[in-house]
Amino acid sequence: ANTRVSTVLNKVEQTMKTAVARYRRAWSAVKTLSVVLGKPNWEVELPELRPVDIRGMAEGETGQSEGTPTLSWIWKTRGVAGLGEDGEAVLSEGLRIEWCKSRARANRWGEDSEVELLQEEMRHVADFLSWHAGWWEEQVNRRAALAAPEQEGIQGYVKRQAALRRAMRDRFQGIW
DSSP: OHHHHHHHHHHHHHHHHHHHHHHHHHHHHHHHHHHHHTOTTHHHHSOOOOGGGOOOTTOOSTTOOTTSOOOOGGGSSBTTBEEOTTSOEEOOHHHHHHHHHHHHHHHHTTOHHHHHHHHHHHHHHHHHHHHHHHHHHHGGGSOTTSOHHHHHHHHHHHHHHHHHHHHHHHHHHHHO
16 A cells, blocks of 8 residues: 555656646746747746745645645646636635635544543543652651651651642642
């Protein structure tokens, strides 16, 4: 299966590279001919293809978050986009697909599985704090050869640490 996927991806990558090279050759030719033909504004309709422009419809520019990608001009050109009633470029099919994907991602945020996962993580934190409090209490008799005042100090410290862990656990459980 991985070999098949790899083969398909390589084919898509090669097709894309071929299309990019073909567009750039055509663009260079039009640039040269535009001077001879006296057509100075042709670059508005056919801009130069930069590496940053070559990306999928769902991919934004570098640094953009997933929810706010900016479409590359290649998706808005004639042949890719249709023309709307007001003359505005309209991305019908591709844009509908991307909208559906975005909506599905947004809906997944509210799914119960994420809530259940969060509740399970909170339970783990509470269990850990209970365990850690017990661990501190087990440390009270580790140094039996100490003088009474020092043993009393260690016991106080151990009880304080255990009480802090239980207080954190109780506070978290109260908030959750």
